[in-house]
Amino acid sequence: MTPRRKRLLAVLAIVVGVGAAAVLASLAFEENLLYFYSPTQIVAGEVPEGRTFRIGGLVTTGSVQRSSGSLEVHFVVTDNQESIPVRYTGLLPDLFSEGKGVIAHGHMTDSGEFVADEVLAKHDENYMPPEVAESLHMPTPARTTE
């Protein structure tokens, strides 16, 4: 084996070795790398009890209820299989709307309601002008006229 060939193998060994180590590590930590849980996972009991976590899914159309005189808002998060009711007090992001992606951080109560202390909007990778979205019947967020 020439020295150059040895160095070539050493370089390949570094890349492959580190890659294999990364795969093993990510498999071992898979649960901790989950940024959020879906309603199905929550119903199936995959979330450790008594821990705060994030729930992610779509806001069920027609489920958003605001209470007058406070910032409290109720809505339902669904993955089109299971649904979880969510309660949140605070300001919602601009992109929060029914039928759209949402991620909430908080904990489950005994009554099966998720109490959120932070709500984030998750948008998708689709970009299009409003007219195109309208012709495709995409739900657009209700914008306040300014």
Place this chain on the structure above:
Amino acid sequence: MNWTWFHKLASPPHFYRLAGRITPWLGWPAFLLIVIGLYGGLVLAPPDYQQGDAFRIVYVHAPSAWMSMFIYGMMAIAAAIGLIWRIKLAHAVAAAAAPVGAWFTFVTLVTGSLWGRPMWGTWWQWDARMTSELILLFLYLGLIALRASIDDRERADRASAVLALVGVVNLPIIHYSVYWWNTLHQGSTITKFGKPSITFDMLWPLLVMFVAFKLFFGMVLMLRVRGEVLRRERDASWLREELTR
């Protein structure tokens, strides 16, 4: 196969002159395309149906993110060539590329944060995409620091090359993070296979910016490699002749 061109390319005097000649051919098109791309993206493209005008930050964010990974990949290949074939110029290229890659990564993180605040409702979340991109920045900074901390040039080259190769594992993690794990960050809009999920009037300025950023990087790299060669070959006779010509 005839490798003469490759050996010629690896010769510092040849590359020094070549880099000087092609710099304007990269720089001016880059400048022109950035002007066209920004005008197309910020003025001509329609607002997004969900995000309104805020989506326009994609015209800087996505090309920067792409460059942050492209530069790392290129740097790692240069480092591998330097290690295996003992080509000094390849190490010079890797050394010259690292700070540029770090800046593109920084721009990616800052524009992403500025975008995330109004759209998602947060400046920063520890989701897999954002965390792996932050690790990329730390890798670049680590490489710059490692190189700066070793006085002996050859040892610095070799140590940096090994670290650069170790960091390659992060590139697929960044790219596939949005598919492998649940993330706040959305998936890819433009994929190699399949139709991009963006309309053409919004897409073309993005593609122009992709090309522009690449040319810009090419220009900066040529300037920086020339600087590296000047520093590394400061005692060489060809350089004295070159500079007194």
